[in-house]
Amino acid sequence: PPCPVMIRKPTTKSALPLYGGISSPSRSRGPPRPKGKLNNRSGVLVLAAAAFVVIFLTATVFQHWHLDVSVGSMATAPPDLNANIPLAPKRSNKKVKLAERLKKRVEAALVGVERVVPRGVLPPMFGLHKKEKVGPVPKGGDGGVGIVKGGGKKKDKAEKEGGGKKKDKAEKKKDKAEKEGGGKKKDRAEKKKEKAEKRKARAEKKKDKAEKNKDKAEKEGGPPPKIGGAGAAVLKMEDDAAARVRRDAVKGAMQHAWKGYSDNAFGADEVQPSSGSAINNWGGMGNTLVDSLDTLWIMGMKDEFWKCRDWVRDKLAYNISAPMSTFETTIRSLGGLLAAYDWSGDKAFLDKAIDLGDRLLETFGEGGFPMGQSLLRKDSASNAGWLNGQLVLAEVGTLQVEFRYLAAASGNNIYAERSEKVFHILNDIKPKDGLYPTRVSVRNGKVSFSNSQISFGAMGDSFYEYMLKIWLQGGQKETMYRTMYDESMEGMVNQLIQKSTPSDLTYIAERQGGRLLHKMDHLACFMGGLLALGAYTDPGGLESERAQRDLQLAKDITYTCYQMYKRMPSGIAPEAITFSSGQDFSASNARYYILRPETVESFFILNQLTGDPIYREWGWEVFQSIEKHCRTEIAYSGLRDVTQAKPAKDNKMESFFLAETLKYLYLLFDPDTPVDVLKKHVFNTEAHPLRRFDQLPDLKQKR
Numbered sequence: 225p226p227c228p229v230m231i232r233k234p235t236t237k238s239a240l241p242l243y244g245g246i247s248s249p250s251r252s253r254g255p256p257r258p259k260g261k262l263n264n265r266s267g268v269l270v271l272a273a274a275a276f277v278v279i280f281l282t283a284t285v286f287q288h289w290h291l292d293v294s295v296g297s298m299a300t301a302p303p304d305l306n307a308n309i310p311l312a313p314k315r316s317n318k319k320v321k322l323a324e325r326l327k328k329r330v331e332a333a334l335v336g337v338e339r340v341v342p343r344g345v346l347p348p349m350f351g352l353h354k355k356e357k358v359g360p361v362p363k364g365g366d367g368g369v370g371i372v373k374g375g376g377k378k379k380d381k382a383e384k385e386g387g388g389k390k391k392d393k394a395e396k397k398k399d400k401a402e403k404e405g406g407g408k409k410k411d412r413a414e415k416k417k418e419k420a421e422k423r424k425a426r427a428e429k430k431k432d433k434a435e436k437n438k439d440k441a442e443k444e445g446g447p448p449p450k451i452g453g454a455g456a457a458v459l460k461m462e463d464d465a466a467a468r469v470r471r472d473a474v475k476g477a478m479q480h481a482w483k484g485y486s487d488n489a490f491g492a493d494e495v496q497p498s499s500g501s502a503i504n505n506w507g508g509m510g511n512t513l514v515d516s517l518d519t520l521w522i523m524g525m526k527d528e529f530w531k532c533r534d535w536v537r538d539k540l541a542y543n544i545s546a547p548m549s550t551f552e553t554t555i556r557s558l559g560g561l562l563a564a565y566d567w568s569g570d571k572a573f574l575d576k577a578i579d580l581g582d583r584l585l586e587t588f589g590e591g592g593f594p595m596g597q598s599l600l601r602k603d604s605a606s607n608a609g610w611l612n613g614q615l616v617l618a619e620v621g622t623l624q625v626e627f628r629y630l631a632a633a634s635g636n637n638i639y640a641e642r643s644e645k646v647f648h649i650l651n652d653i654k655p656k657d658g659l660y661p662t663r664v665s666v667r668n669g670k671v672s673f674s675n676s677q678i679s680f681g682a683m684g685d686s687f688y689e690y691m692l693k694i695w696l697q698g699g700q701k702e703t704m705y706r707t708m709y710d711e712s713m714e715g716m717v718n719q720l721i722q723k724s725t726p727s728d729l730t731y732i733a734e735r736q737g738g739r740l741l742h743k744m745d746h747l748a749c750f751m752g753g754l755l756a757l758g759a760y761t762d763p764g765g766l767e768s769e770r771a772q773r774d775l776q777l778a779k780d781i782t783y784t785c786y787q788m789y790k791r792m793p794s795g796i797a798p799e800a801i802t803f804s805s806g807q808d809f810s811a812s813n814a815r816y817y818i819l820r821p822e823t824v825e826s827f828f829i830l831n832q833l834t835g836d837p838i839y840r841e842w843g844w845e846v847f848q849s850i851e852k853h854c855r856t857e858i859a860y861s862g863l864r865d866v867t868q869a870k871p872a873k874d875n876k877m878e879s880f881f882l883a884e885t886l887k888y889l890y891l892l893f894d895p896d897t898p899v900d901v902l903k904k905h906v907f908n909t910e911a912h913p914l915r916r917f918d919q920l921p922d923l924k925q926k927r
Contacts, residue, residue: 463837464895470844471893475523477851477860478886481877482520482528484858485512491535497859498875506552507544507600510535515556515879517564517573518912519887522899529568536561537572542583547597547606550587551619555686555910556879558584558626563912565633574633581630581639584623591666592645593620614674615664620646621687624694625908632917647694651708657719658711659735660687678735680716681745681800686909688712689750692758697906699918700761709758713774721777724808729787730780731803742803743812744784750909752782752826756833760902782830785823786842795849796866797823811867818862819854819877821884821911828892829901843892850885884911 489495489502493511513532520529558580565573583600595605627643649671662683665674691709722733732748734741755778762771788797799814831839854860861873905913
C-alpha cells in the first residue's frame with residue numbers, strides 16, 4: 225500500500241502536518257548490511273530502509289513538482305518520478321526491485337489525490353518561492369489549512385459535461401426568460417432605462433442652466449471670486465491692493481475736474497467743461513464749490529478744502545434774484561455745508577448753514593408743507609408754474625435728514641419739528657399698499673394726493689429713501705419711519721417688481737392709473753443700495769425672510785443697472801430705459817447722460833456691506849467709460865446720446881458729478897475709508913455723509 229505518511233484518501237477532511245513524519249533527505253540512507261540471506265531482523269531493517277527510500281522519493285517529488293495553484297483549479301500533470309533524484313547507492317537487486325515497486329505504487333496513488341496545502345503563499349519546496357500569488361482563499365476552512373482542488377478525474381468529468389449542472393441550470397433560466405418575453409427582468413430593465421433617461425434629462429437641464437449662468441457671468445465681467453475659508457484674507461488683500469490703485473485714478477479725475485473749475489470758474493455755480501466758461505445758474509451761491517467740500521476732504525485734498533473754506537466764510541452770500549428750488553438748495557448747499565462742518569469741525573460752515581436754514585424755513589407755509597421755490601428771503605416762496613399749485617412728493621419728503629442734523633448741531637429744534645411734520649401728515653393719509661402718488665395738493669389746510677402716478681424714479685425716489693435714513697439717523701428708535709419704509713417696500717415687491725425677457729432682469733416698473741408702465745429711470749438705481757441697507761438693519765435680523773428677500777432684490781436691481789451701462793454702445797447708461805417682451809430693454813427717448821451717480825452709489829453700498837468684489841469690477845468699467853467719453857481738457861461733460869459709439873458732449877458738468885459720482889467711486893475703491901454706512905454715517909440724497917445722532921457726543925442736542 226502507499227506510504228500512510230504522505231497519502232490520504234479524497235474523503236479525508238482532516239489535515240496532516242505538511243512535514244509530519246518526513247525525515248531529512250540527507251538522513252534517508254540506512255546503515256550498511258552484511259551480505260547473505262535475510263533473517264527476521266534483516267527483514268525489518270530492509271523494510272525500514274525501504275520506507276525511508278519512499279519517504280525520500282515522495283519529498284523529492286513534491287519539491288520538484290511545480291504546482292500551479294489557484295482557487296478551485298490545479299495543474300493535473302502527474303509528478304515526474306524519473307527526475308534526477310539523488311537515491312541511495314545500490315545495495316542489492318532485491319532492494320532496488322522493492323524500491324521500484326514502491327515507486328510505482330506511489331505514482332499510481334498520487335493520481336487524482338487531494339493535496340493538502342497551506343493558505344496563502346506555499347513554502348519553497350512547492351516551487352512557489354518566487355512570490356507567486358495563490359489567489360483568494362475560500363471562507364471557512366480547517367484551522368488555517370485549505371483544500372485546493374483541481375485536476376484528476378473530477379476536473380475531467382466537469383469538462384466533459386460542459387459545465388455540468390450549473391451550466392444546464394443557467395441555460396434553462398435563459399430559455400425561460402426568452403419564452404416569457406423578458407418577464408420581470410425585462411420590466412426591471414425598462415424601468416432602469418426610464419430612470420436613466422430621466423437622469424440624463426436632468427443632467428442636460430443642469431448643464432444648460434450652468435451654460436446660461438456662465439454666459440450671464442461673462443456679461444457681468446466674470447463671476448466674483450469665492451470669498452471664504454483660509455484664502456479669504458489673501459483674496460481680500462489682493463482686491464484691496466488693486467482697489468487702492470483704482471482709488472488713486474478716481475482721485476486723479478477729481479483733481480482734473482477741480483483744476484478746471486478752480487482755474488476757470490472758482491466761486492461760480494458751474495464751469496462749462498468744453499468751453500471753460502463760468503456760469504451762475506444757481507443764483508451765484510457757489511453751487512459746485514459748496515457741493516464738493518466733503519469730497520475734497522475725504523479725498524485728502526486739504527489745501528483745496530481750506531481755500532474753499534475761506535471763500536465760504538468771506539464771500540458766500542444768498543442775495544439771489546431768481547427763485548431757487550427749495551429741494552435742490554437743501555440737498556446740495558445745506559447738505560454740503562453741514563457735511564463740511566461734520567468732517568472738519570470748522571464753525572464757519574455751521575454759521576453759513578444756520579443762515580441758509582433760516583431762509584429755507586420761510587418756505588414752509590400752508591398745511592405745514594414747504595413751497596417748491598423761493599428767493600431765500602421772507603415772503604418769497606412759491607410753487608413752480610408747471611405744477612399748477614401742487615407739490616412734488618420727493619421734494620417735500622427730502623429735507624428731513626438735513627434739517628434734523630442742523631437742529632442737533634445748532635441746538636435749535638425748530639428745524640427738526642418743521643421738517644418732520646411733513647412725514648407725520650403723509651403717514652396719516654398713506655395708501656393701503658404703501659405706495660404714495662407723486663403729487664400732493666394742499667388746499668384750505670387739507671392735504672391730499674392729486675394724481676395716481678407711482679414712481680421710484682423722478683418725483684418719488686428720495687421720499688422712500690428718507691423713510692429709512694431718518695430712522696437710521698435717529699439711532700433706529702423712531703419706529704414710524706421704519707414702518708413706513710417696510711410697508712412701501714412690501715407694496716413695491718407685490719405690485720411693481722417685474723422681470724424682463726429673455727434675460728430675467730429685475731426692474732421696478734411705474735404705475736399710472738392702475739396700469740403698469742414698463743420703464744425705469746436711472747434715478748431708481750439708488751434702490752439697490754437702499755434695499756441692501758434696509759436688509760442689513762432689518763429689526764428681524766439679516767437672516768429673516770424679509771431681509772433676505774430685500775437683499776437679493778437689491779443685488780438683482782443693481783445688476784440690471786449695471787446692464788444699462790454694459791449694453792449701450794458707449795458703455796454709458798441713458799437717463800431711462802423701457803422694457804419690451806423678448807428684447808429686455810432699450811434706451812427710451814431720454815438717451816442723454818448727465819453724469820448721474822445712482823448706479824455707482826449702489827455699487828459702493830453693496831460692496832461695503834457684502835464685501836463682494838464684483839461691484840468694484842463693475843464700478844471700474846463705468847469709470848473707464850466716463851474717462852473715455854466724458855473727459856475734456858477742462859473737466860467732464862455730459863453726453864447727448866449714449867446709444868452712439870462716440871456720443872457728442874453737451875458742455876455741462878452738474879455739481880453732483882463731483883459731490884456724488886466721483887465720491888462714490890472713490891469710496892468704492894477705498895478699503896481704508898472711515899466712512900461706515902452701517903454703524904456711523906447717513907448719506908443725504910446728494911451723497912453728503914453725516915454722522916448719526918448716537919455718534920455726535922460733541923454736538924449740542926435737545927432731542
